Amino acid sequence: MARTESITARRINKTIIYVVCIVLALLSILPFWIMFVNATRSTPEIQRGLSLLPSSHLMTNWHVLTSKSFDPLKGFLNSLIVSGFSTICAVYFSSLTAYGLVVYNWKLRQPFFTFIMCVMMIPAQASAIGFYQFMYHMHWTNNFLPLILPAIASPAIVFFMRQYLLATLSLEIVEASRIDGSGEFATFNRIILPIMMPAIATQAIFAFVASWNNLFMPLILLTDKAKYTLPIMVSLLRGDIYKTEFGSIYMGLSLTALPLFVIYFLLSRYIIAGVALGGVKE
């Protein structure tokens, strides 16, 4: 008797859980779905009401969008250059630093690690004004270097790589390669980097997405239209010239989101696993 009761109770419970999960999943999809659908609809259609089915104005919206100096290809390319190089810098040098922290026994090792933990807490905006003035005096505004080079010092990635190395690297490999006459840098590049590949892949995804999505720094540093990255272009969609062109605003938004959607669905398993790894600090 009590048993059947608990089974019905569990069934009701599970139904509630599935309903909540499905509602939340819909909530995640719906805004993007509306965005993609509206990219294919004309502005009057959009103003007439909500629709979940695409219409036929994709090309019109594209033409309106690009006629107003919105150059998604240029923005895409600029974003790709900045995000690509800063990702390479971030993962390579973070791995190098983490290797230095794990393998070598040096006097300042522990203080340096504590210091990295503290640096992780500094909000980016705290240094923005000084950074801008510094770059202005160096004539480095409208240059991609100030958006790429700082990635070499990425404390959070160093932290992650250190944890990964502590868990996976046995120092015997390093010893063995020394006996075989390999220099320290050669050991790192040829033997350690391949070992670290799983960690590098997850961190590369995050570094790339973070850089791709960064608005604050590029907005401050880049004033030349030819240098704009995609997030800045998105911010232009908010401006007056698009005020009444809803169709092309959605079109512009879809274009900036599409590459990330593709990457995400291809790599979602690794991304989810990566968030999980990054979150567990043991």
Place this chain on the structure above:
Amino acid sequence: MRRKGVSYSKYGYIFSLPFILVFLVFSLYPILYTAFIGFTDMKGVIPKPIHILDNPFQNFKELIVDNVSFRQSLINTFILWIANFIPQIALALLLTAWFTNRRLNIKGQGAFKVLLYMPNIITASTIAVLFSTLFAYPMGPVNSLFHALGWSDAPIQFLQSRNTARGIVSFIQFWMWYGNTMIVLIAGVMGINPALFEAASIDGASGVQTFFRVTLPSLRTILLYSLITSMIGGLQMFDIPQLFITPAGGPDNATLTTSVFIYGQAFKGSYMYNKAAAASMIMFIIAAVLSALLFYLMRDRGEAKIRKQHKKIEKAAKAAARGM
């Protein structure tokens, strides 16, 4: 004489050098420079020789005492953070409890995780503009939806009232981040020793009891980690408040965050670099104090003790080795 092996310790310094150099040039120097600018009269587009003010703390004083919108921006940042963090952590915990409960055995977990995390990957500026278009007046998709469902007779000006503007900004932050928090928490639960759960189930604990008595206490470190990262992120909240409502700041400055304030002071025509720098420093100090506080709470007392003992043993071993 025993020959000492080759010392490799110098490579520790060499390998850390790029990090240290880049940090000094691109982080530390700009921070110090920002702090310095905060004490000066630097403003305007055309560079002029700058001077330290007669009363060096004048910018800080003016911001804290006289500037209503700066104080408002600090309050807003706090309100927006609290309003998105509490529902975010609550929902994340609930989902974690469901997804990690073996007895429930929720199907399609993988797909749910992928979908719920999805908003986190898309550019925040895209999401800000997307939502502002969705909430458009008089005929945006949300207004059409409300009309179709019969929830409203006349179109609603969502972005013209303080509370709805704040509510929507908090909702977007919540919507973007609860999936992330959930995955971090799930990973935390996976890291808990399974023996604990077994013991609880042998003792006849119910699902709810297990969650509150076993899971939550073991998640303490991860919860505090989420709190710290969320807090730092919340202090920096920029893209969404900046782009969601134009002009940035929203109705009656209701969504003006500190970052938006700093950006507005320095880069949007007024070029008040000194004020912006002083505001950055105040923000930096708040972040430092809060982080220190949370770190203090987070430190694992037991582990610190063990580490101390470990060091003692190591020292003794070294001394013994030298003695030989």
